[in-house]
Amino acid sequence: MSAEIIVNLYGGLEKYSLEGKRKDNRIKASKVNNIEEVLQHFSIPPDEANIILLDGHHVDLSDSVKAGNVISIFPLIGGG
Amino acid sequence: MQGWMGKILLIDLTNQKKNSYQLPPELYHEFLGGRGLGVRLFFYFMDQLKVPPLNPDNLLIFATGPLTATVVPTSGRMTLTTRSPLTGTIFDSNAGGFFGPALKGAGYDALLIRGRAEKLTRLQINEGECQFINCDDLKHRPTGDTWQYLKQKLPRYEHLYIGPAGENKVKFATVAVGKNRTLGRGGLGAVLGSKNLKALSITGSQEPEIADYDKTEQIKEKSLTYLQESSLTSSRLEDFGTAMLVNLSNEAGILPTKNFQETQFVQADNISGEQLTASMESSSGSCFNCPIACARKIATDEGEKSGPEYESIGLLGPNLAISDPDKITELNHICNELGLDTISTGSVIACLMELSEKGYSDHSFSFADHSGLENLLKKIAFRQGLGASLAEGSLEFAREMGHPELAMQVKKLDIPAFDPRGMKGQALGYITSNRGACHLRASMLNIEMLGLPERIDRFSEQGKASLLIQQQDLNAILDSLIVCKFTLFALAEGFYREMLEAVTGLEFAAAEFYLLGARIWNLEKIYNLAVGFRKKDDTLPARFKNEEGSGPLRGEVVVEEKMLADYYQLRGWDSEGFPLQETLEELKLTDFSPYIYGGEDNEC
Incomplete structure (x- = not known):
């Protein structure tokens, strides 16, 4: 298993990517323990992260993360 | 008045x-x-x-x-x-x-x-x-x-x-x-x-008379403030359009792919609102008195074309395994020019492709070969050749081909771009909608996926019937006032009652206000019962009950019976979905009782 966590920053949040990337931002798994620390890593204000999915499932800031997880972060979005 | x-x-x-x-x-x-x-x-x-x-x-x-x-x-x-x-x-x-x-x-x-x-x-x-x-x-x-x-x-x-x-x-x-x-x-x-x-x-030059002009103005200002304070209604819908939902649906595993055989699409980001905005010159447009301006225009070599909405992208893109945004924009444009519903068009073509894939049809259209689709759209619109069969809609077409189970519809209305296996309240919404599979009868996306006003378990069937009924009744009211459902992203429900009272001068107690929605819903139901719709029609295609989806939808299917029984009961209907007399009385609909319980000559 990869020792990295993959982070996707959608809906305009790619501005927080260190490499200006929307998809496939990578963090070493050893650097973060939970979702809140992932947000801190990218300096994303928690109130801008409205929907957070871990492997497609909704999670909270306190939920833990591990190597191989795919985390997708969205601001307040809508439509349909 | x-x-x-x-x-x-x-x-x-x-x-x-x-x-x-x-x-x-x-x-x-x-x-x-x-x-x-x-x-x-x-x-x-x-x-x-x-x-x-x-x-x-x-x-x-x-x-x-x-x-x-x-x-x-x-x-x-x-x-x-x-x-x-x-x-x-x-x-x-x-x-x-x-x-x-x-x-x-x-x-x-x-x-x-x-x-x-x-x-x-x-x-x-x-x-x-x-x-x-x-x-x-x-x-x-x-x-x-x-x-x-x-x-x-x-x-x-x-x-x-x-x-x-x-x-x-x-x-x-x-x-x-x-x-x-x-x-x-x-x-x-x-x-x-x-x-x-x-x-x-x-x-014409007439205008409706307003009961309390000052109060109406105040409510307008307050609504505009809230719409402006929400990043979604103030700018994000204008920036990305409804296509911003593509990546969310894909990551959450509810993006219809290959006629709903799969629910994630590898190239989803390539056709997302973010990508369309970044790669094409586009502008926005709005309706009467609307500050949200969600409509998108995309500049192409052949001039400005409507940017595809989320639903059109879903059904004409991943559901046909198309990842080229230019191709989707073109198919969307042709549908608009011919006057074809992009959702049903995408659905009936996906059905055709799956029939071909499974060897039930010898037509050349497949998920791997997208040539000739532009011409096929014209054949549908002019009812020529194969187009004449497709023009009857997905279920009639699939029946003609001997495989009705491959039509992704409820009551012949094609399922929109949110897979019901990943939102059980939405699944119940498709099943019970009075006009067939529709995502606009109830805003379950807001509740189950977007966490508005608060997040609930989207995979659970528990408690979904009552939430759905509340949403169906509210949306029946919004559709009757009429205001855009996108205002729900920023405005509390009480606003709509205040607006109605300020404009009409009438007073509606909160309970009476919600009864309006239930009354409208039940009258639609009475019509459908009167023309022969029954409980057997309140059901999803077998695929959603027997086959799992992709990624987070592994192991997920829709179990209808309990949810539907709860729904009928909470609606005040009997076990076959007929409104009880006491329900009709509460909703002041007893005059319509003969349409479903006999006594009136209406050929039903």
Whole structure:
């Protein structure tokens, strides 16, 4: 298993990517323990992260993360 | 009367006669306008509820609501109610733009059209004056051309019109409203086509009287403030359009892929709102009194085209395994020009592709080969060759091919781009919707996926029936006032009651306000029961009950029975889905009891 966590920053949040990337931002798994620390890593204000999915499932800031997880972060979005 | 104009206009195309009617005030108070007024008037004016949808006797009911043409934000919408040629249910579709205010400007809350013109006709209404104009020169003209013609000919009018698909009575033909809004679902364009009605243009200078002008202004300002404070309604919908949902749906595993055989699409980001905005020059557009401006225009080599909405991307993109955004934009554009519903079009073609993939059809169309699709759309619109079969809609087509299970629909209305296995409340919403599988009857996406107002477990069936009913009733009210559902992203529900009271001067206790929605919902249900729909029709295709989806939908299927039983009970219906007498009494619908319990000669 990869020792990295993959982070996707959608809906305009790619501005927080260190490499200006929307998809496939990578963090070493050893650097973060939970979702809140992932947000801190990218300096994303928690109130801008409205929907957070871990492997497609909704999670909270306190939920833990591990190597191989795919985390997708969205601001307040809508439509349909 | 305040808020409403107090009268409606009935036009018969067969004998070119018109009649104006004043409606009793309680009819407005009990059904508001738009969708509610539409279904109520359908009962009022239809002798034969079982009218074949494309028969001249079927009735088109264009209706506004008490908030239409007021300063209230997003109050430019209007509805069209009729019996759908696709579903056979009562069916309303609503669209933004500027037609609703123009209908009220002509002095009417609603315009009813029956009969059939001898030749292709356009109807021109300036307040009380109607002109029936032969328009053979517009025959089979695409919507873009038709719009240019009408706008040039009658610049002071607002217009709605059909494309070739409507004229050829394709079962999922649309009605174009203004330059770029659409009455998209249910094949209502075919009903206009069956009446030889190509276009309807309307103008007038009347305005609804407002009961409390100062209070209405205050509410408008307060609403605008909230809409402005939400990053979604102030800028993100304008920046990315509804296509911003593509990546969320994909990551959450609810993006229909290859006729819903899969629910994630590897190239989703390539066709997302973010990507479309970044890679193409685009602009936004808005409807009457709307600060949200969600409509997108994309500049192409051939000029400006409508940016595909989320649903169109889902059904014409991943559901056909298409990842090229230019191709999707082009297919969307052709559908718009021909007047085809992008959801049903994508669905019936996906069905064809799966039939080919499984060896049930020898046509060359497949998920791996997208050549010839542009031409296929034209064949559907003109009912040529294979197109004639596809034009009947996915279920009829799949039946003809011997595999009805491959049509992804409920009550013949094709399932939109949110897979029900990943949102169980939405699944129940598709099953119970009075117009077939529709995501707009209840905003379950907001609750189950977006966490508005608070997040709940989207995979659970528990408690979904009561949440859904609340949403269905609220949305029936919004469709009847009429305001745009996107305001729900920023406004609390109490706002809508305040708006209604300020405009009409009437008082609605909170409980009475919600009963309005339940009354409208139940009357639609009574219609469907009266024409023969039963519990067996409240069901999803087998795929969603037996096959799992992709990624987070591994192991997920929809278990209908318990949710549906809870739903019927909470609605005050019996175990077969018939409203109980006590329910009809609470909703002041006892006059309609004979339609479902006998005693009235209505051929049902």
